[in-house]
Amino acid sequence: MFEIREDFYWNEKPIKIISGSIHYFRVVPEYWEDRLKKLKAMGCNTVETYIPWNFHEPKEGQYDFDGMHDVAKFIKTAQSLNLFVIVRPSPYICAEWEFGGLPSWLLKDKNMQLRTYYEPLLNKIDHYFEKLFNELVPLQATHGGPIIMMQVENEYGSYNNDKNYLKALVDMMKKYGVDVPLVTSDGTWLDMLENGTLPEYAHPTVNFGSDAAHHFGELEHFIGKDSPLMVMEFWIGWFTAWGNKKYNRTDYKKQAEELRKVLNKGHVNFYMFHGGTNFGFMNGSNYYDQLTPDITSYDYDAPLSEWGDVTKKYKAFREVIQEVTNSELPPLPELVKKMDYGKVALKARTSLFENLDTISEGVKSPYTLSMEELDQDYGYVLYRQKAGPKRQVEDFRLLGTNDRAQIFLNGVLELTQYDKELGDKEVFELTEDEMTMNILVENMGRVNYGPRLKAQSKGITDGVFLNGAYRSGWTHYPLPLDNIDKVDYEKPYQEQAPSFSLFEHEIEETADTFIDMTGWGKGIVFMNGFNLGRFWEVGPQYKLYVPAPLLKEGLNQIVVFETEGKVKEELIFSNKPPY
Structure with a gap:
C-alpha cells in the first residue's frame, strides 16, 4: 500500500x-x-x-x-x-x-x-x-x-x-x-x-x-x-x-x-x-x-x-x-521503423466555397453568432451575407472576433486579420453591384493558462461594423471538419481561395513517416479521416508526424484543407524527422 x-x-x-x-x-x-x-x-x-x-x-x-x-x-x-x-x-x-x-x-x-x-x-x-x-x-x-x-x-x-x-x-x-x-x-x-x-x-x-x-x-x-x-x-x-x-x-x-x-x-x-x-x-x-x-x-x-x-x-x-x-536497468530500446514513401501526386482539388452546403448546414441569424452559440467547439466558422451596392467601404471592423479572419469578396481574398489586428479599421472598395462577403474565422486554439482563460469564445461575438453601422442578416456555416468524407471533388476549384486537396497512395508496408508541408500555406491534414493537426508556413514546424497505426496496407487517402490559396501538386512523405 x-x-x-x-x-x-x-x-x-x-x-x-x-x-x-x-x-x-x-x-x-x-x-x-x-x-x-x-x-x-x-x-x-x-x-x-x-x-x-x-x-x-x-x-x-x-x-x-x-x-x-x-x-x-x-x-x-x-x-x-x-x-x-x-x-x-x-x-x-x-x-x-x-x-x-x-x-x-x-x-x-x-x-x-x-x-x-x-x-x-x-x-x-x-x-x-x-x-x-x-x-x-x-x-x-x-x-x-x-x-x-x-x-x-x-x-x-x-x-x-x-x-x-x-x-x-x-x-x-x-x-x-x-x-x-x-x-x-x-x-x-x-x-x-x-x-x-x-x-x-x-x-x-x-x-x-x-x-x-x-x-x-x-x-x-x-x-x-x-x-x-x-x-x-x-x-x-x-x-x-x-x-x-x-x-x-x-x-x-x-x-x-x-x-x-x-x-x-x-x-x-x-x-x-x-x-x-x-x-x-x-x-x-x-x-x-x-x-x-x-x-x-x-x-x-x-x-x-x-x-x-x-x-x-x-x-x-x-x-x-x-x-x-544503483539499479540495473532494462537495455536501451530499439528505434521505431520509419519509411520514405516518396512523392504522391494530386488526385483532385475543390473549393471550400463550392462545398459549403455539402459539408455544413447554414444557420441564419440577424446578428453574428459565436462558435459556442452554434454548438461548435473547434475548427472554423464561415459568415456569409450580401455586401450591398457598389461603393467605397471607408470603415470596416470585425468586433469581438477570435482568432484569425479572412474576408473574401465574391470569393477573392480582400484582407486577413489576426489577433491584435482584429477590430482594426479597414478600407476597401465594393466593385460590383452584387457582391457576396465571406468571412472565414479560425479558432487557433483556446488559451490554456492565465487570466485570459475567461475570454475564450471564438468566432465573431460582437458583430461586423461597416460604414458606421452593424451589418445584419447572416448565414453561418459551422466547419468543425469532422465530415470531410462529404467533400465533393466534382465541384469546381477556385485558385487563391480555401480548398480541399485529395491525394491517394498505395503502400505495401506501414511504418512511421513524416509529411513535408513546405510550400503550402496554412491548414490541416487528414490521414484516412484522422486529423493529424495544423500546418502553417510561418514555421518552425514544416513536417507532420504520421504514426504507422494511422496508415493501412493498400490504399490510403490524404486530404489537405488549405486556407491561403498556397497549394502544391504533390505531397512528400519522408523518413527524416523535422530535426
Missing part, C-alpha cells in the same frame, strides 16, 4: 518516486506500450498523466472512454509493466491543451465563472466526475491497481485562492471513491503555495525547471521538514509556438546535473518524458503580449522524441538514475 509519511512508502518500505509524464491523449493507443517500456528503460518506476475533461465529455452529457480515450486501458498497460501511476484528473489541466482541458461548451453560460466556486460549474464537474471516477477508482492501489496518487486541480495558486472551490473538488473525488493520497502542484512563490494548496487534504508538491535547491528549500519551508519533497513537473524541455524562429531546446547536460540534485533531495516527475502530438484542433495557446498558439508537435524537447526515439537527454538522464538508484 502507498502512504505519505515523512517520505513516500510502498508496503511499509520507503520508495523513491521517479516518474515521467506521458499523455495518452497525445499518443496513438497502439504505441502506449512502446512508450511505457521506454519510460521504464530510462529508470522510471512511475508514469504520470493528465486527464482532459474536453477529451472525455466533448458534448455535455456525451462521454467517450473508448479507443484513444480509453484511459483505463492506458493505466492497465502501465500496471502490466509494473509501473505505478500518478493521475491528474482535475477539471483544468493547462498542458498546452485546448482551453486547458475545459470543455468549450461551458462558455454557453454567459455568466460562467471558471475554476471557482460557481454552482453551475460545480454541478457540471460533478456529472463528469461521476463518469470519470467510475473508470479510475477500481485502478487505485487501494483496490489492487497501480494508481498511487491523484491531483486536485492544477497549479491553482497561479490562478485563484478560492479554497472553497478546491475543497468542493476534494469532496467530489472522495464521494466517488477516491481514497489514494491527494496532491496539489504549484510554483514555489509564496502566494502560489498559499493560494493553491490544501495541506490538510492534499500533499503539496511543486513545479520548476532549474535551481532545485532553492525550490525544494521553499517547499520545505512551507510544509516542514517531516514531509517528502517532490517536483511534480520537472520542466526538462519547453513547448514551441507558431512563429517562433526555432524549436525550443534546453541544455541536457545541465539538466542531468539538476536531476541528480533533485533525486538526492526528493522525488521527481519529468514534464515531459514523452510529449507526443497535438492531433486535430487540440493545441492550446498562450497569451501574454500576443496570441501564441502552440504548434502541432508537442515534442517538448523531451527525453523521448515525438516519434518515440531515444535522445541524448534520455541517455544522460538514464545514467544519472542508474548512479543514484
